Structure formats: structure tokens, C-alpha cells
Amino acid sequence: MSQHDPATTPAQLRHRAETHASAYPALLAEAEHLAATVLLGDHGRRRAGIGDEFWQYRPAEHGDGLRDIDWRRSARSDTHFVRQKEWQAAQSVMLWVDDAQSMAFSGGTDRPTKGHRARVLALALCVLLNKGGERFGLANRGTPPRRGEGQLGRVAGHLMAAASDADYGTVNARVLPAGSRAIFLSDFLGDIDAATLALTQAADRGVKGALVQILDPDEEAFPYDGRTVFQSMSGAVEFETLKAKSLRDAYLDRLAERKFQLAQLCRRTGWQFTTHHTDTAATRAMVWLYQMLEGA
């Protein structure tokens, strides 16, 4: 049963809904689990500001209001102290997860598809952002950035929704709110011009962020030989070779060039770029993303 068939009976609709619903907590649980590995206790802005958490006591200065003085602390010494809270500023982070057919590829049974890894990463990041009090949204469906468990559920639902029929996905940068952060998760094997366009548009709107290129190890290694007909995931594109091995170097050159283009693009627009492989632990990409958001 294809996911793109329209549901014809309520029973089918219910069945499919339950299928999705059953997968969704698993995805969320996996994402929470991944997020837990990153929550090392150092969230917060690490500077004084408006927030709920205690940050530090500092000696009162001229200009501090009486209301600000912490009398309990000041009573224990001769000087007056002001109690400061940690700055907790909410940010908007928009995620775009490639849901095209090419993301459904996995080179081996021992590793997930690229799409799964992208979804897990995205949702885990959302969990983290939620805990950090940031707002987040999914650019695929134009979900506006919000915070809270409800938003987490919505994002998860959207991530689990049916994939697109296209072989390669394109970013829709118009929905990004100005000044927000953005993270694009894709294999970026499709048309580079679309990615360039989206990125420059986003940069124009003052959006900063990162590109995460998720690749299967087979796409990096090209371990094929012999007479082979390569097909894209939807079967729309075909390419036949008589000796796959001899194409390896050319393919790898092209892949390296693609990565270089993406890195160049990021450098121009002030974005960040990384490549993540599905055979490595998701944590690595997670930490990278988290530090990127923290550091910026």
C-alpha cells in the first residue's frame, strides 16, 4: 500500500492514522533520547538578563531600584546586593527536512535511511529547543515558529506525513521569518541552483543557519562494479554503465565538487555547513547543531 493513495474508507483512514500515530511516539522517543545526550546542563544564555533562573548576586550600584535589592542576601553583610536572573531570550529556529524520494535511500540494512536520520535529528533539535524555551517550526509546511509540547507534536506529525513524489527536494525559503535561524537537512544531491537560490533568499532576509548534508556511506564510497543500470529512487532518472568501477573516480570528483559548492555558498552567506553520514552516530551531528546554535 502506497502512502500516496487517498484513503477511500474511514477504516483505511483510521488505519493509516494509527500507523502514523504508532510511529510518531517512537520517533519522538528516539528524538528525546538523542536530545538527552546533548542536554548537558549548560543551556541558558549564561549572562544576566530577564528570565526565571537565578544567575548571580552583584553589589548594588547607583541607579538600582530598591525593589531590585535582595534584602535577604544584603542582611548578611554590610553592602547591598542585587539578585540577577539569567537571560532567557526566545529565538525562532526554522527547520527544513528534505522529504524527497532520494532521502528514502539506505545502502545497507544495518543503517537507517537518510530521511529517517534527518527526521530524528530535526525532532531531537526541536526537543532541545523546546526545553531551552526557544520557538521552532518546520519550513516544509510553513508551520510558524512556536514553543511548547503542542508545537512539538505538530512538528512530529508533519515530519511523519507523506513524502513528496519528487526525486530531489527544494527548500522553500519564503516562509522563513526575518531574523530567525534556519537549519536545512537534506542530501543536496538535486539541482544546486535551487539550493543556492533558497540560501541567498534566506540570507537576504537576515536568516542565519546551517546546511546539514546527510549522505549514506555508499554514496560516499560508490562500491559498485560491473555492468549496472543506476536508477533514481523514483525510477525517473536512469543511467547505464558497463563497468561501474571505472566511473567511481569521476563520481567522487563530482560529489566533492558538490560539497565544495555548498561550503562556498555557506561561506558567502555566513551559514555553516556539515556533512553527516548515516553510519555514524546521530549524536555527532546533534552536538554539532547544538553548538552551532549555542555559539552563534
Added chain:
Amino acid sequence: MGALAFTTPLLLLALLALPILWWLLRAVPPAPIRRRFPGVALLLGLKDDESQTDTTPWWLLLLRMLAVAAFITGFAGPVLNPNDEVPGDGPLLIVMDASWASARDWPARISRVETALREAGRDGRTAAVVPLTDLPPEGLTFQSADVVLRSLPGLQPAPWVAGPEALEWTSALPDGFETLWISDGLETAEKADLATAFETRGALRIVESGRAVFGLLPATFEDGAINLTALRASGDSDRAVTIAAVGPDPNGNEQTLAEVEAIFAGTETTASARLSLPTELRNRLRRFEIVSQRSAGAVSLTDDALKRREIGLISASEGQEAQDLLSPLHYLRKALSPTADIVETGLLDMILASPDAIILADVATFSEAEAEALQVWVEKGGFLVRFAGPRMAAANLSSNDPLMPVRLRAGGRSVGGAMSWGEPKTLRGFLQDTPFFGLDVPEDVTVTSQVVAQPDPDLAARTVASLADGTPLVTRSDLGEGQVILFHVTANAEWSSLPLSGLFVQMLERLAISTRPAEISAEELSGTTWVLEDAMDGFGQVRRSDTSAGVAGEVIAAKDLGRDLPPGLYAGGDRRLALNVLVTGDTIAPMVWPAGTVVEGIVTAQETPLMGLLLMLALGLLAVDVIASLWVGGRLTGPRTTTAAIVMLALMLPQNATAQSDADSRALAATSEVVLAYVRTGDAQQDRLSEQGLAGLGVSLFRRTSVEPAEPIMVDLETDELSFYPLIYWPVVATQPTPSSDAYAKLNRYLRTGGMILFDTRDAHLGGFGSGTPEGRKLQQLARPLDIPALEPIPDDHVMTRAFYLLQDFPGRHAGRDVWVEAAPADAEQVDGLPFRDLNDGVTPVLIGGNDWASAWARDARGNPLYPVGRGFGGERQRELSIRFGVNLVMHVLTGNYKSDQVHVPALLDRLGN
């Protein structure tokens, strides 16, 4: 590489089709694989560099061609070394030298003869086999080849070389036969003439083995060391041989006492070595042999010549200050020291050292303990020589003393001195039947004083030598296995001039006190009779011989070895004489045949069909082709790689590679629970039966006793550790291989350290114990190297009869009577009031029977008996008894003599007092 032939050569024409196949295979490229791959976007527009990959690569083609070619050649039936000798005509005479020099590769010679006889049989020729060392007395008769073939196993090499009688024998031969001469390669005087004699009667072919022939000359004793000389027939390079000195160890088991290496340098044909041994070891030597040369020529027996006897000297006046020449022992020392080792210490200590002889010079009285010890020693074969003297003359020895051959008159007598009448007495010539017969009596030996024997009735019989007036000079009597000899004069020159003469040494030597320095001369041998004690066969094996008739000394002196005088150790009286194949001065040389004689090697190539080999090769190539095709097609990825690798490994790895890896797990399995084991016989059916039997016994044990054995384990004697198993069941199968010497070492260690083997010949003792049936013979062969104690049929009071159940019969599938266990000690006695003897400790190391117990024990998975035992109720009873026997057996193995100890309980309770 020998010749190659085909059974169906026409099939080879199919090889012509190979080029067509090549072309066909080349034209068909491998089919493409379809593969989903997102990166295809990056591939678009790329071009293939090489375009020829749409055809099969050349090496894969070659592989397939080879496979097909191997198939075709294989089915054509190639045969390596086809036997297609040109058949001769007329009768075939096979002459074998059959001397000691052919013993070493005797099986090869016999198989060569077999080949020749089979060939003759195929060609319908008659044949005869004649060993030159054992000529048929009734002349030559040709028989049909298969009749002759049957007599082959009886042929053995003789431990001598054919003499001139062979030449006489050939002179009577008829004309017109072909001769095949299996030669030993050694030169003898007659061989050239023999060859001519055969050639005049028909074609002559000679077969010779190229192996070097070695010989060992008798050992000589010189300057405190043993000189050994090894010979070889020919050689052009350095070669070292090891010479082993063999003799009994302190337990009486024959073994190598010492080894020495002799080196043939360059083309030398002799090599010598010196071996220095302690007297104790040297006296135990029985023979020398060149290690790993199975031939009588490479063995040299030793006799008295090598033995240096240990002689204890004791004199009563020792310790007194006296001049050397007056010492009673001085002349004895001088006479004995060149040929014997002398021990001088206290009498009791000396007896402990067990010398060959003890000489007492003028010792008249002993303490009671000394007398008793001395008497026991003599009775066990000791040789006691006593010399008279003033003390003995003074002592009262007129009563019967077992340590004196005769009773003595008190005081003795003096003749020819200043205070006495008469002349000093001379010696009378030695009578026949005395040990001194034949020795010359010097005129100047005189006796002035002596002790005098009481005139008893048996005095004459005990007198060995006497003076001119008839009074005894030397008397002798037997005591137990030993002898007591009394010289009625002193051992110094005080009473007589005997010790000053050469006769003294000769007399001592005749009394076998002193040993002969070199060989016994022909004169000494004349008139004596010798009996063959240890006979040596052509392979150099020495066996006890009790049945030979006596041989006259003259025959021995001639040293003409043959049927009438086989080599070996001859005994005459208490002297031993070794007759060896080679005597000092012998040499051996390779036979140089007259020009034009056909000489062949001994090994004929075996006919080897190669069909199976080639077909296997073809199949192997095809298997490789499968994997190679996958690889070329790029399909050898993921799990397929693993599968292919496993298949390849499984094809290539030898089968026993698993043995080492699971040795640990076996050890764990065998030691974490009680495990019964059975020996792998190589007969799959018997192995399964053993397993079922032990499993069935295990179930019975589990139900009835507190022994809860795990599944039985099969042990391979060659590879597995045995010490984990309390009991090993060894069914004897006639076809099973004999274990290697390492395995035997392991088995002996197992038996010595408390293991137990249950031998089961499964033949119901049809032919009596260990004889008639093939299994019985196999059992003898298997058990020969094992360290098995003396056996007896299970006595009624053996602990096996009550270890768990009370049993008197031990049936299996057969109800044979005799089951053999380690014999009870000879001194086991039944104590009154106790039902059992107090038998040996520990567990019998072997239990031998033929009742096929495993069959009676065997049960299937549902617990039903697998094999029928007897008939009806009686049969079931027999099965029950066999299971009870199994239970008792395991109980005995696990608890030892525990049930023997139980018999003490009533006695103990009684003694402790109600």
C-alpha cells in the same frame, strides 16, 4: 612422473570443441544489474572508458575452459603408471636373498614379489619363490602363481647370508625359466656365479633396493670403555647413525640404557664410537643396535665378554698391620682386578650391593645375622668362594655348616715342612666332569699345608680338584641356586705356591669368577655343549628360545651361521656366548653385478586412476567460477560476500580444523559433569552404537543411582585429552586403525593415573579369550603396547560383584563367561569369617570381555531397547543383568574399592565393643 594412458582416448576429441566454446562464451556478456541510487544525478553525462567489459573477461573464460577441459579429460579415464610390462614366457622363478640385509625393507620386497606374481598370474605363467637362505630341499617345483602367492606371508628373512650351498642347488635346476632376483645388495662370493647360473637358464632380472645397508660389529671392551663399530655397504656422504645400548631397567623391562652416535665420514664404510658406562649399567647390557635399522646385522648381542663382574673380597685379618705380600687378599686382587670390579666392605653391606661373587679369605665364623644373610644370598644364586687359613683350621667346623661344602677336620695338616714328614704335595691332574678339566697343571705348584675334609660319603662328588695323594684341594656344593666353593689352601702363598702360578687365574676364571678378557678360544670350546638361549631373527628381534637342541662347542667355534647355528645368545653352564651376524673383522660391500645384467629398483609405481581427481578439479573450478562470475558482475556485495567467503573457506579448510577450536569447550563439557566416553573406531555404525549404549546406560544410572552422567562423548585417541573421563568404552573393531605411539603414551598415562578402559570385542568369545576372532586378534594387537597388569577372570569376590548390585554374571548382548580384570595380588587371603578377600586397592585399569554390552544398553530416544537381547523373558532378564553390570561398573570406577571396605565394618564394630 610415470606414463599416462587413457581408457577411452576417443573422448579427447571433444577438446577440439573448446575454441568454439570460447567464442560462444565471449559473445555472451554478463547481464546488467539494476540498482537504485540517489547519486545518479551526479553520474549523468559520464562516459565509460573501456568498452570491452560487455564481454566476459579472458581469465574467467580461461577458468571455464579449464573446467570443461578437465571434465573431458576426466571422462576419458586417464591412468597414471599403467602396468603394461611386457609379459615373459615360461615359468617364473623368483629368487630372494632373504638375508638379514633384506630385512629392513622386507615388506617392500614382498610387495614387489606380489606384483610379479600377480602379473605372472594374469599371464597364466607358473612361478616359484625361493629364498636362498632357505632352499627347498626337494628341488624346484613351479606352481600356479596364485598358489605361490598364498605362501608369501610365511616368508621371513633369515639372520644369516646364503652360503655356497645355493650354488650347488642351482646346478640341479632345469632349463628354460625366467628369473627375478630380489637381491639384498650385499656382495658375497657366490653371487656372480649364481647370476651366471640363472642366466644360462633364461632371462635374469635383478631387483635391488637403493637403501643403505648398515651393520654393527660386536662390541669390545677396552680401556674402560666399550668400542662400537658400525659398517655400511656404501655411501658417498656423511651419515650419522645412532647406536642404542639395550638392556633391562631395574624393573626388568627392556629399554634403551644409553645411546651413542657413530658418524660415517665421507665415503668411509666404517664408523666407530666409544661408550663409557658404569659397571652397573654395563652388566645389564643385552645388546647394541643401530636405531631404526630393522635387521639382524644391525644388532649385536653381548655376552660375558662385556660383563665386568663385581666381586666382594673379605678377609678376617684385614686391619692388621701386615705386609702386602702376606695379605690373604693380595693375590686375589691381582688376579681379579684386570677383569672384575672389586668391592671391599663389610659383609652385610656387601650383600646389599649384591656382587656376583663373594670371596672370603680365611673367614671361619660369622655372626648369626651375617650367616643368615650370606646363606639367603647364596640361595638366591650367589657365588661364595672361601679360602682356608689358620683361622679356619683352628675353628671347629666339623658340624654341618651350609656355608661349607664339606665338614673339616680340626687342625688341618702340614706336609713337607721343617716340622713334618714327607714332601710338599703336588696337584693331581684335573678329572673330566670337573670345571677345571683341560687346564695344565704346572709341576712347580706345591701345597705345604691344607685343611682336611671329613671323609663323608659325598666327599668324592664334591671334590673338584685334589692333591696328588687324593686329598681334596677344592670342594664345591650347591646351596639353593648358588654355590659354595672351598679352596682348602690359603689365598696367599703361605700354604701353597698355587696363588703364585698362572693356574690360579685360570681356575678362578673357570669358576666364572673372573671373566674372559676376549673371546673364548676354539680349544676352550671343544668338548663343550651350548644351548641357544636367546634367538635372533632376521629383523634383529631377540626372543627367548627354549626348544633348541644343544650345539657342540666345535660347531660354535666354526661360526658358520645357518639353519643349524642361528645367531643368538648361547649358554653353556653359567657362561654366555653371543653369536652375532657380523663378527669382528667383517666388512660389507655392495654387490657389483656383471656387466649387462638388468637391475631394477624395488619400487614399482602404483597404477593410479586420475579420473576422480580431474572431475574434482573440474567441479572445484566451476565453484570458483560461480564466485568469480558474481564478482565480475559486481554482485558480490553485502551478505553475498560473506556467504561466498564461507563457502570458499569451507571448501578449502581441512576437516579437522575444528578440533583445536572446540577443545576447550569439550574439556568444559567433560569436566562439569560425569561423562562416559567411547573410543572413535572409525566405523560409523559402531560409533553410533557405542553412543547409544552409553546414553542408555546413563539413563539407567540416572534413574537408579545418584550418578547422573551427561551425554556420552566420543574421544579420538590421537587428538583428544583422555584424563577427563572416568571410563572409556573401547569396542574392538577389526578394521580400526592402531593408535600412534603418542596416543599409546597418552593411554598408558591414563591407565596409570586411575583411568579405566572397558574393552569389548563383541564376539562372545567365540574363539576363546583373545584368539580366534578377528576382533580378538585386533584386541591383542591394540593392547600389546598398553601398560596392562596381569589379568584374571573376575573372581567371585571381586568388588565388581557388589559395587551396587550383587552380581555373578556380566552379560551383554551375549552371555559370554569370561570377563577379565586386573589379577588380585598373590598374597590376598581370605580371612575367616569374612565373605571377601581383602583385594587390591584402586580400580582395575582394564576390563576385557566380549559380550557386546553397548548393544544391550542401547536405548532410543523414547527409552525402548534398540537391539534384541536373547528371547522372551529370559532375554529381558539378561538385558537387566547387563544394565546392572553397567551400573556396577560405573560405581566401581567412581568409588573404587569402597565396597571392599564395607566388609571391615562388622569387624570394626565388634572391636569397638558393642
